């Protein structure tokens with residue numbers, strides 16, 4: 001009979017009976033018993049893993065994968081061994097499927113047996129050997145279940161009594177989970193208030209870190225930390241256990257009504273983020289003009305260098321879409337800081353005391369609006385005729401160049417008139433301000449471009465962007481962004 005080819009497997013695991021031994025001792029034990037057996041054995045290889053608990057509630061440890069165990073399985077699949085030697089079965093066993101896999105490999109490879117240093121032999125070729133192995137699994141799983149059931153029962157009962165669940169300290173409370181840490185409670189209430197005022201989560205997080213306020217773990221704040229924290233019902237005095245809620249023995253920190261509103265604010269912040277990824281529109285189109293040549297600036301997406309991200313800008317175009325010369329091309333400005341500056345100015349203006357005066361509709365405005373609307377209608381008619389003529393009989397014998405010039409000029413005056421009409425009709429837009437919301441709240445929460453343009457038109461005549469200058473750092477007023485942008489170069493022509 002040829003010698004039996006054998007491999008050893010050792011694993012460091014925290015045995016709940018406290019019998020954990022290091023892998024070197026386990027492997028030495030394997031070698032000793034092999035020698036003592038007096039059998040003809042060829043030792044092939046030893047495999048070892050340093051991992052963790054075999055019990056079910058060691059979830060975190062369980063997630064770690066074993067490194068050498070898969071190598072052992074490979075060796076078995078390659079018909080490299082006949083027998084496996086371990087100090088006890090629990091070294092292999094982590095999941096019922098582990099032993100089942102070995103049983104199956106016994107069917108298709110040269111591998112046929114597991115022996116332990118305590119003298120147990122499991123012969124996979126026999127029904128008795130396989131049954132013994134499976135029994136071991138069942139007993140072990142049952143024990144493990146009993147332990148975890150007991151633990152679960154205890155947790156459930158603690159939850160029902162509203163007791164804290166232990167574990168890590170919650171921000172705002174001492175380690176006992178009950179005593180309020182007033183200084184931290186203040187921070188939580190302040191965060192809630194800021195969220196309700198429409199401050200962005202990023203902005204709040206940055207402020208906390210700047211003020212060197214640290215988390216319960218003494219760490220820096222991140223957006224998910226804050227979102228997670230502000231969504232916890234612990235702060236309204238509720239103990240949550242597996243979706244069930246129980247009145248807690250501790251006092252809440254936030255008023256339940258405010259808590260609900262905070263949840264809405266957190267969702268809005270996420271929605272705003274989603275909107276930002278949509279193709280952008282240019283809220284200032286028609287309001288911004290070139291400080292060098294006086295022409296309208298156009299919203300475009302332009303890349304400075306191929307390596308840089310594309311950024312939305314307002315530009316004075318040297319050539320129109322028809323490739324005809326238009327502006328001077330000297331002014332280009334990042335859209336985001338410019339829009340932020342304008343929006344902040346609009347909000348400040350409209351939140352001011354003289355806001356009400358904007359809503360009194362004057363007769364002069366109505367007259368101007370009617371005139372602008374008539375003129376707009378006439379120009380649109382002219383454009384239609386122009387195009388119809390050129391592509392039809394072309395009675396005026398226009399060359400293509402002449403036609404394009406005339407078309408371009410008409411389109412420009414239509415665009416200007418549209419801007420004028422929009423501005424003059426802005427008061428209608430102002431009337432749709434939701435009741436009980438400040439301009440600021442509405443502005444931050446709204447993606448209604450038309451309404452925003454109405455608000456701008458209500459207070460601003462035009463915005464002139466002057467050329468040149470350095471590139472100072474500009475901290476956005478409505479978001480937490482920072483841009484290279486010089487507010488000094490922007491001239492706002494107010495209406496009132």
Ligand SMILES: [Zn+2]
Nearest residue numbers: 290293316328
């Ligand atoms: Zn220009």
